Amino acid sequence: MHFSARITVRFGDCDPAGLVYYPALFHYCHVAMEEFFAVRCGVEYARLVADERVGFPTVNARAEFFEPFVYGDVAEVEVWASRVGRSSVTFEYRLRRERDGRLCASATLVQVSMNLDERRAVPVPANLRLVFESGAE
Amino acid sequence: MHFSARITVRFGDCDPAGLVYYPALFHYCHVAMEEFFAVRCGVEYARLVADERVGFPTVNARAEFFEPFVYGDVAEVEVWASRVGRSSVTFEYRLRRERDGRLCASATLVQVSMNLDERRAVPVPANLRLVFESGAE
Amino acid sequence: MHFSARITVRFGDCDPAGLVYYPALFHYCHVAMEEFFAVRCGVEYARLVADERVGFPTVNARAEFFEPFVYGDVAEVEVWASRVGRSSVTFEYRLRRERDGRLCASATLVQVSMNLDERRAVPVPANLRLVFESGAE
Amino acid sequence: MHFSARITVRFGDCDPAGLVYYPALFHYCHVAMEEFFAVRCGVEYARLVADERVGFPTVNARAEFFEPFVYGDVAEVEVWASRVGRSSVTFEYRLRRERDGRLCASATLVQVSMNLDERRAVPVPANLRLVFESGAE
Numbered sequence: 001m002h003f004s005a006r007i008t009v010r011f012g013d014c015d016p017a018g019l020v021y022y023p024a025l026f027h028y029c030h031v032a033m034e035e036f037f038a039v040r041c042g043v044e045y046a047r048l049v050a051d052e053r054v055g056f057p058t059v060n061a062r063a064e065f066f067e068p069f070v071y072g073d074v075a076e077v078e079v080w081a082s083r084v085g086r087s088s089v090t091f092e093y094r095l096r097r098e099r100d101g102r103l104c105a106s107a108t109l110v111q112v113s114m115n116l117d118e119r120r121a122v123p124v125p126a127n128l129r130l131v132f133e134s135g136a137e
Numbered sequence: 138m139h140f141s142a143r144i145t146v147r148f149g150d151c152d153p154a155g156l157v158y159y160p161a162l163f164h165y166c167h168v169a170m171e172e173f174f175a176v177r178c179g180v181e182y183a184r185l186v187a188d189e190r191v192g193f194p195t196v197n198a199r200a201e202f203f204e205p206f207v208y209g210d211v212a213e214v215e216v217w218a219s220r221v222g223r224s225s226v227t228f229e230y231r232l233r234r235e236r237d238g239r240l241c242a243s244a245t246l247v248q249v250s251m252n253l254d255e256r257r258a259v260p261v262p263a264n265l266r267l268v269f270e271s272g273a274e
Numbered sequence: 275m276h277f278s279a280r281i282t283v284r285f286g287d288c289d290p291a292g293l294v295y296y297p298a299l300f301h302y303c304h305v306a307m308e309e310f311f312a313v314r315c316g317v318e319y320a321r322l323v324a325d326e327r328v329g330f331p332t333v334n335a336r337a338e339f340f341e342p343f344v345y346g347d348v349a350e351v352e353v354w355a356s357r358v359g360r361s362s363v364t365f366e367y368r369l370r371r372e373r374d375g376r377l378c379a380s381a382t383l384v385q386v387s388m389n390l391d392e393r394r395a396v397p398v399p400a401n402l403r404l405v406f407e408s409g410a411e
Numbered sequence: 412m413h414f415s416a417r418i419t420v421r422f423g424d425c426d427p428a429g430l431v432y433y434p435a436l437f438h439y440c441h442v443a444m445e446e447f448f449a450v451r452c453g454v455e456y457a458r459l460v461a462d463e464r465v466g467f468p469t470v471n472a473r474a475e476f477f478e479p480f481v482y483g484d485v486a487e488v489e490v491w492a493s494r495v496g497r498s499s500v501t502f503e504y505r506l507r508r509e510r511d512g513r514l515c516a517s518a519t520l521v522q523v524s525m526n527l528d529e530r531r532a533v534p535v536p537a538n539l540r541l542v543f544e545s546g547a548e
Contacts, residue, residue: 011308011319012301012432016186016425016482017253018324022195023167023423026160027286034285045285046346049153050292058159061200068194068256071427072320116154119205148445148456149297149438151290153345155461158286164423171422182422183483187429208290209457290460291527296469297441300434323427331479332433337472342530390428393479 002080002135003040005032006098009073019068026061029093029107032077041131053116054125056089060110067097067104074098081132087113087121089132139217139272140177142169143235146210156205163198166230166244169214178268190253191262193226197247204234204241211235218269224250224258226269276354276409277314279306280372283347293342300335303367303381306351315405327390328399330363334384341371341378348372355406361387361395363406413491413546414451416443417509420484430479437472440504440518443488452542464527465536467500471521478508478515485509492543498524498532500543 013024033056037045049055069075076096083090088110095105113124124132150161170193174182186192206212213233220227225247232242250261261269287298307330311319323329343349350370357364362384369379387398398406424435444467448456460466480486487507494501499521506516524535535543 008308009320010301010305011323011426012304012434014427015422016427016429017192017194017251018427019194021164021167021423022198023160023163026163027158027284030158030160030286031284034282044346046283049285050346055154057154057156057202057205059202061159061198061202063198065194065196065198072318072324114154145445146457147438147442148289148460149295149441152285153288153290153292155290160286164421167423168421171419181483183420186422187483209455209461291466291468291525293468295438295441296472297434297437300437301432304432304434329428331428331430331476333476335433335472335474335476339468339470339472342468388428 002078003036004076004078005035007031007075007077009069009071009075011071014071018070020070020073022065025065025069025095025105026063026107028075028077028095029079029091029109032079032093033091036079040135041128043127049116052125054122055114055116056111057114058109059088059112061107062109063105063107065105067102069095069097069104075104080135082108084124084129084132087123089113089124139215140173141213141215142172144168144212144214146206146208146212148208151208155207157207157210159202162202162206162232162242163200163244165212165214165232166216166228166246169216169230170228173216177272178265180264186253189262191259192251192253193248194251195246196225196249198244200242200244202242204239206232206234206241212241217272219245221261221266221269224260226250226261276352277306277310278350278352279309281305281349281351283343283345283349285345288345292344294344294347296339299339299343299369299379300337300381302349302351302369303353303365303383306353306367307365310353314409315402317401323390326399328396329388329390330385331388332383333362333386335381337379337381339379341376343369343371343378349378354409356382358398358403358406361397363387363398413489414443414447415487415489416446418442418486418488420480420482420486422482425482429481431481431484433476436476436480436506436516437474437518439486439488439506440490440502440520443490443504444502447490451546452539454538460527463536465533466525466527467522468525469520470499470523472518473520474516474518476516478513480506480508480515486515491546493519495535495540495543498534500524500535
């Protein structure tokens, strides 16, 4: 089963239209990915960045926003790796409204395994690859 | 010629990897769109939202990030409408690094003309349609 | 006992110096207050804003930052009302690092009970006053 | 004369109450400080952080918010150093609404000169001290 993170929509995430400002939805995806690393990969993204100097910046993003999230909503953000390349991973994100399970947004992000000091692509670390592939479809 | 907004990368936009946190790049697109409304459309987006209760939330996003923006960079964000439907507009964004003109990111956002009180799609206002179409390719 | 919210420091909250960008710490205070409303006051801040059109914008802030929060930290944010006036409340916030209980930041915010439509101060709603006063020292 | 930065309130800075989310006002102060460094100090804050590994994180903040900024406003943010210690600087910020010159917010931030690699206080660099002191009152 795919990993899912529960994210409460915050006052500061919403715009004067009362909706979640859409860049914040990409932030939610990143938060869900951070939780995914902590829970499923056995390594905090923070440790990966600080100790291994490896991160997964986004190089390609496709997203659809079907229904707005509003202040007061809770988002269930499902995340998994759908494709694992040599030095890139495609992460899938599905954002549902907890209240009624409605799919509000969907995102597919290609993220590159990057050495943060030299800012160049590196092979996906083997321990992460194993976890990513176990969830790939 | 397409409209272009100059956006300075701020300390708070960058992450511990030293790169602009990618959701902030979508914020840059929105800022550029706000400038586009003020300069080219003859109406502040703020006025549109407050007085007409019309906004253009994003329903579909595709983006590519070719090179990271880092702290110290200035982004030139070109914005234009490439397609104008009945109640939606496709906005194109090209984000270049001012220093060397390098294309660092590209985004295509489908944004819906929405009545913010009733949260339903409405026809693109006629005055805006004229401006959008004059820049469409 | 005072209410406490657990807030995980996120990648996007941190700056190129690797520390939590200090405006984000005020965001953490607001998040803790939102949790406080939900758990202790029996009303979601979202409902208060949407249905009653009452909010508590900040009019005065004093804060001290003793030690930086860094990416990978979890913050325990204690929140309580230390003084309840006719139309204002003084909220206290203590931000501790979960790992070692170290007090990293402290904030005292005076927040005004405001009618959001008319943007003027209104008396603190009676049900909230009761809760606030029960926690005041 | 004190330095002043012009900052346009953005859609994404505002909350569902239609006001600038108050942590964003501290972000405005930081942006104004970044402009102050670039224009008055002859060094980009980005260069200081990247090359000298020196930054000025905030250790103490006092702020008053007299009137809310709303979407559509432009803020004029005046910034100057009011006190320069051995390894700390007190920066003053005054945020006025451009439209009518009204003082909407005021902040006094004590910021420490910090070596970002070792995360310890260091003496204020001599070239910056000169500039800071010339503006001190």
